[in-house]
Amino acid sequence: MCVLSSLLCALVASPPEACKALRGFYDAIGAKDKSPSFTDRSSTCCAFLDVRCTQPDGSPSPPLGQKEGWKAGATLTKIKFRGGTEFGSSGTLPGALLLPLAGTLEYLDLGKEGDRSFSGTLPAELTQLTALQKLSLTTGKFSGTIPHQLGRLPALEKLTLLSKSLSGTVPGELCHRSDGSLRKLVLDDNVKLSGTLPPECFLLPTLEEISAKKTRISGTLPSKITAPLRLLILEEVSLSGSVPEELCKGEKLEELVLRRANRVSGTLPTECLSHDTITKIDLKRTKVGGTIPSLDKAVPKLKTLDLSNSDVSGTLPASVDMFSGLEYLAVDRTKLYGIVPESLGDIRGLKKGTCTLQTESRDVNFWCPLPSNAPYCTETSSGETIGCSVMSPPPPPPPAPSFASDTAVVVLLICAIAIPAAAWLLYTLCKRVAITSTVVVPKMTELDSAAVEHVPEGEARPTHYN
Numbered sequence: 001m002c003v004l005s006s007l008l009c010a011l012v013a014s015p016p017e018a019c020k021a022l023r024g025f026y027d028a029i030g031a032k033d034k035s036p037s038f039t040d041r042s043s044t045c046c047a048f049l050d051v052r053c054t055q056p057d058g059s060p061s062p063p064l065g066q067k068e069g070w071k072a073g074a075t076l077t078k079i080k081f082r083g084g085t086e087f088g089s090s091g092t093l094p095g096a097l098l099l100p101l102a103g104t105l106e107y108l109d110l111g112k113e114g115d116r117s118f119s120g121t122l123p124a125e126l127t128q129l130t131a132l133q134k135l136s137l138t139t140g141k142f143s144g145t146i147p148h149q150l151g152r153l154p155a156l157e158k159l160t161l162l163s164k165s166l167s168g169t170v171p172g173e174l175c176h177r178s179d180g181s182l183r184k185l186v187l188d189d190n191v192k193l194s195g196t197l198p199p200e201c202f203l204l205p206t207l208e209e210i211s212a213k214k215t216r217i218s219g220t221l222p223s224k225i226t227a228p229l230r231l232l233i234l235e236e237v238s239l240s241g242s243v244p245e246e247l248c249k250g251e252k253l254e255e256l257v258l259r260r261a262n263r264v265s266g267t268l269p270t271e272c273l274s275h276d277t278i279t280k281i282d283l284k285r286t287k288v289g290g291t292i293p294s295l296d297k298a299v300p301k302l303k304t305l306d307l308s309n310s311d312v313s314g315t316l317p318a319s320v321d322m323f324s325g326l327e328y329l330a331v332d333r334t335k336l337y338g339i340v341p342e343s344l345g346d347i348r349g350l351k352k353g354t355c356t357l358q359t360e361s362r363d364v365n366f367w368c369p370l371p372s373n374a375p376y377c378t379e380t381s382s383g384e385t386i387g388c389s390v391m392s393p394p395p396p397p398p399p400a401p402s403f404a405s406d407t408a409v410v411v412l413l414i415c416a417i418a419i420p421a422a423a424w425l426l427y428t429l430c431k432r433v434a435i436t437s438t439v440v441v442p443k444m445t446e447l448d449s450a451a452v453e454h455v456p457e458g459e460a461r462p463t464h465y466n
Helices: 005-009 015-029 095-099 126-128 147-154 199-203 245-250 318-322 342-346 401-437 448-452
Strands: 052-053 075-080 107-112 132-137 158-161 166-170 184-186 192-194 209-211 231-233 241-243 255-257 261-265 280-282 304-306 327-330 354-356
Touching: 015 095, 095 126, 126 147, 261 318
Parallel strands: 075 107, 107 132, 132 158, 158 184, 166 192, 184 209, 209 231, 231 255, 241 261, 255 280, 280 304, 304 327, 327 354
Antiparallel strands: 052 075
16 A cells, blocks of 8 residues: 555655655555556656656656656646556545645546446545646446535536436536636436536536536526536436527537427527537427528538427428538428428538438428439438428419509499489489479369359459368
């Protein structure tokens, strides 16, 4: 076993003494470097495959395997354990043995999954490596929780913890340091990791990458995102909510992956589709809806667009060829319909890539005829032509009304109203005239008749009425 006091000399030791201390560390954890120089006790440890050193002028150490060339004052800055531990599954990492390198160690990789990988919990001493910039482990044998003290490391830029056995929640302290330098947070494959993603992480002015796929992380996507994210990868999580518009207003976004996050809804972020830096959008098996917008400028960097099994609707725009860099397009099992534009055949990358409009030949979302210049898009994986429905052409629009036709309509309306009114008025007048001109002549008596007969010529005849 290595004596801790000898390791403390590593910070100020000459190269031979630093190597001796490092060898003691390997002995303590039962590890071996695969370099042939490891068995040569006289060789510099900068020749180890697991180690990188930095010269006093900032230049890297001599090439791997070279015994000479280590200048006085060189420091050990990187350790990447490739061989693991000889103790097998019972091997643990004694963090106290790393403390002598606290002022110089910038990169620590605790190895990958394997029979000889480390196990146990993450040692608390990791939080005292004040020069540490990158901490990585990709072994599933580390258990326990993520030490919240990691958020205190002032120089930490990249934190990658890929373990199937870590549990608990993501400590908010990881993103509390607004004066820190955290740029990358990767928590993939931690199937026991639950809780929510700290909202502080989405506001951190330095954070460029968040990846937490295949975890049990839940909650809602924050509506406010000011972190300059390049990558947001939240695949197979239980998050809900909608894609924030602010996410696509930044100048750095390259990948947006919410694949199989089937509680995420809202509308398709159209600003992301037209972003100059975007390379991948994957919303497969989400409830995201909306339409694919028409584009007035090319988006050459977008390589992957997967909207399959989502609620996206509408039609494929005629300007789909503006996605000129596409190599993977999947829009099957969506609510898209209508004409498949011939411009789809102008996207060269799809010829050797993947283009899936429908997965079943019996699906008839799109209209016939299908474009003949893109068979790689209009065929299923089994080589069958996708189904399409025969749509009759829409009726022609009615002709624009002219002045003459407008006048005719007005005249007809006037006639329809005036003629019945005039007929009624005429009928009423005629009736009144008829009544006025009717004279009732009474019968004359015998006296009147006699009187009339004896009236001399030229005199008025008397008239008497009963």
